[in-house]
Amino acid sequence: MLHHSRAGHVVGCPEMNRMVSLVSPAMLVVLAMSSRAEAPPPLAEGPSAAEQEFIARHWRRPIPPQGPPPARFSPIERSLQPEACGACHPVQFADWQGSIHARSMGPGIAGQLVDLVRTDPLSARSCATCHAPIAEQRPELLEGGRWIANPDFDSALQGRGVVCASCHVREHQRFGPPRRDGSTASRAPRASLPHNGLTRTTAFLRSEFCASCHQFAPDGLALAGKPLENTYEEWRGSPAARRGLQCQSCHMPDRRHLWRGIHDADMVRSGLDIVLRAARPRYRSGDIARATLTITTPRVGHAFPTYVTPAVLVRAELIDSDGRAVPGSLEERLIGRQVPLDLSREIADTRIPPGGRFRLDYARQLPASGLRLRVTVTVLPDEFYTRFFETMLSAGAGGGDDQIRLALEATRRSAYTLYEKELALS
Ligand code: HEC
Numbered sequence: 256m257l258h259h260s261r262a263g264h265v266v267g268c269p270e271m272n273r274m275v276s277l278v279s280p281a282m283l284v285v286l287a288m289s290s291r292a293e294a295p296p297p298l299a300e301g302p303s304a305a306e307q308e309f310i311a312r313h314w315r316r317p318i319p320p321q322g323p324p325p326a327r328f329s330p331i332e333r334s335l336q337p338e339a340c341g342a343c344h345p346v347q348f349a350d351w352q353g354s355i356h357a358r359s360m361g362p363g364i365a366g367q368l369v370d371l372v373r374t375d376p377l378s379a380r381s382c383a384t385c386h387a388p389i390a391e392q393r394p395e396l397l398e399g400g401r402w403i404a405n406p407d408f409d410s411a412l413q414g415r416g417v418v419c420a421s422c423h424v425r426e427h428q429r430f431g432p433p434r435r436d437g438s439t440a441s442r443a444p445r446a447s448l449p450h451n452g453l454t455r456t457t458a459f460l461r462s463e464f465c466a467s468c469h470q471f472a473p474d475g476l477a478l479a480g481k482p483l484e485n486t487y488e489e490w491r492g493s494p495a496a497r498r499g500l501q502c503q504s505c506h507m508p509d510r511r512h513l514w515r516g517i518h519d520a521d522m523v524r525s526g527l528d529i530v531l532r533a534a535r536p537r538y539r540s541g542d543i544a545r546a547t548l549t550i551t552t553p554r555v556g557h558a559f560p561t562y563v564t565p566a567v568l569v570r571a572e573l574i575d576s577d578g579r580a581v582p583g584s585l586e587e588r589l590i591g592r593q594v595p596l597d598l599s600r601e602i603a604d605t606r607i608p609p610g611g612r613f614r615l616d617y618a619r620q621l622p623a624s625g626l627r628l629r630v631t632v633t634v635l636p637d638e639f640y641t642r643f644f645e646t647m648l649s650a651g652a653g654g655g656d657d658q659i660r661l662a663l664e665a666t667r668r669s670a671y672t673l674y675e676k677e678l679a680l681s
């Protein structure tokens with residue numbers, strides 16, 4: 256998040272904050288009460304106590320070092336490199352490599368860390384809890400108030416982001432979901448399998464598995480009464496959750512490791528229904544033309560968009576037969592949770608809540624005949640970061656200057672047109 260480091264600089268991303276302690280007793284009660292009458296696939300009820308316990312243990316921070324591997328492990332079984340896993344799990348590796356999780360130590364964060372590791376190592380380390388979470392990715396450890404070199408540090412892992420081992424390996428043991436048929440028992444003696452087989456648990460199928468990096472704790476930074484990062488809670492109150500859909504159902508369909516989201520136009524389109532309708536089929540010059548744009552999000556499992564970082568821009572204007580805009584006919588709306596760079600307040604929250612809708616009623620007197628109404632919806636997935644990196648560079652980003660420049664360029668390239676339609680009015 257953007258917070259004031261002890262050195263006085265503004266650093267971070269809006270998501271950075273204290274980690275959730277997922278199993279607060281209050282939440283266990285709420286989750287226990289949230290079992291539902293209808294029981295459709297795949298998982299209708301809240302997580303069991305055993306699943307909660309597994310998730311709390313698996314995601315305790317900081318994640319402890321793996322320790323020594325079992326003596327009988329071959330070099331490839333000992334390795335935590337994604338490529339090593341990929342030798343036997345090529346499909347997941349190929350997916351992961353193209354995903355945002357694999358790029359989560361990109362120039363935007365690395366550029367901030369260059370100076371931060373010296374000026375404010377505690378803040379710098381807090382970034383890693385989500386962006387590069389395993390112990391082997393940390394060059395230094397805090398011991399008794401002093402920073403010491405981390406004996407387990409693996410420089411080849413440091414820049415690799417949320418690696419396979421973050422989610423699947425603890426103390427060199429593999430953990431994963433049940434087989435697709437639901438079974439969990441090992442079919443052969445575990446010691447006879449590569450990496451001694453694995454422990455299979457349904458906790459991998461739960462939204463709670465994702466929450467420690469995608470939800471702030473109740474005592475984390477909140478604006479207007481809502482945590483800055485609130486995806487899990489938004490999901491919990493959503494129609495999707497009532498239907499038993501988890502984060503994985505939409506973001507890992509068929510167990511793919513793509514995690515497509517706001518940066519992927521097809522993914523966003525798959526979640527929305529966008530309808531543009533004129534009130535009447537035909538208008539004449541001088542008439543007041545009326546049209547309505549409606550956006551609903553039946554296949555999104557949280558607010559659209561869920562974070563403060565994207566902005567979605569809706570534009571409606573009249574155009575003539577040459578495609579020129581009619582002056583004064585433009586209507587613009589912003590869908591997003593707007594915050595200033597210092598995160599001091601919420602300017603507005605115009606996101607589409609789960610189950611909700613966005614509606615733009617357009618009405619204009621037509622100055623001529625032959626006009627059409629053009630509606631565009633543009634997504635700027637990194638709108639906040641464009642402003643943030645621009646401000647950082649104008650203040651001087653120090654040793655990270657070059658990387659921040661690259662990151663800024665990337666935020667500008669990520670914008671795309673989600674929807675464009677021209678409606679004949681006469
Ligand atoms: C030498 C080959 C090999 C390597 C290297 C390897 N695995 Fe595996 N992995 C296997 C085999 C074989 C199974 C099936 C075990 C079983 O069915 O019990 C498996 C099963 C799994 C499963 C469960 C798969 C399923 O079908 O449900 C996960 C998750 C997993 N491995 C993760 C990893 C990760 C993460 C790494 C790297 C840190 C890794 N593996 C490295 C061979 C390998």
Ligand code: HEC
Nearest residue numbers: 256267268270271272361363364367381382385468562564
């Ligand atoms: C609670 C987990 C969490 C922590 C802690 C965290 N982040 Fe993030 N960060 C995220 C998530 C989730 C996103 C993706 C959503 C978005 O783009 O805002 C993100 C995105 C970013 C981005 C934009 C994408 C990119 O790679 O350029 C930057 C930059 C960033 N974080 C920097 C930081 C810095 C610096 C810190 C530490 C001061 C930090 N983050 C701490 C979860 C976290």
Ligand code: HEC
Nearest residue numbers: 337340341344347348351417418419422432459503507510
């Ligand atoms: C952010 C967490 C995360 C990361 C990173 C991750 N996985 Fe997974 N993986 C999961 C989850 C969750 C599932 C179960 C998904 C489901 O069932 O919907 C899973 C399932 C699997 C399976 C079982 C697939 C099947 O068809 O049954 C394998 C194998 C696997 N992962 C390997 C890997 C490898 C290899 C990497 C790195 C290249 C990796 N995973 C990275 C969370 C992760």
Ligand code: HEC
Nearest residue numbers: 355358359385386388465468502503506514515516517518
């Ligand atoms: C160890 C922390 C961690 C865990 C666990 C984790 N994520 Fe993430 N996730 C991140 C970070 C960090 C980013 C942002 C990376 C960046 O942009 O630099 C991110 C980004 C994403 C995105 C972003 C897509 C976009 O277009 O911006 C999606 C979707 C996502 N995660 C889904 C999931 C799901 C589903 C799970 C659970 C199976 C999960 N994540 C578990 C840390 C995590």
Ligand code: HEC
Nearest residue numbers: 469487490495501502505516517526554555556560561562
């Ligand atoms: C019913 C399907 C569905 C479920 C369930 C769901 N998502 Fe999404 N998610 C989407 C779609 C579609 C998008 C793209 C539109 C958008 O950005 O909201 C998306 C976008 C995202 C993004 C991109 C950032 C942003 O600002 O929108 C993240 C991160 C994310 N989801 C995480 C999660 C997590 C974590 C969960 C579980 C707590 C979850 N999602 C549950 C469908 C779903």
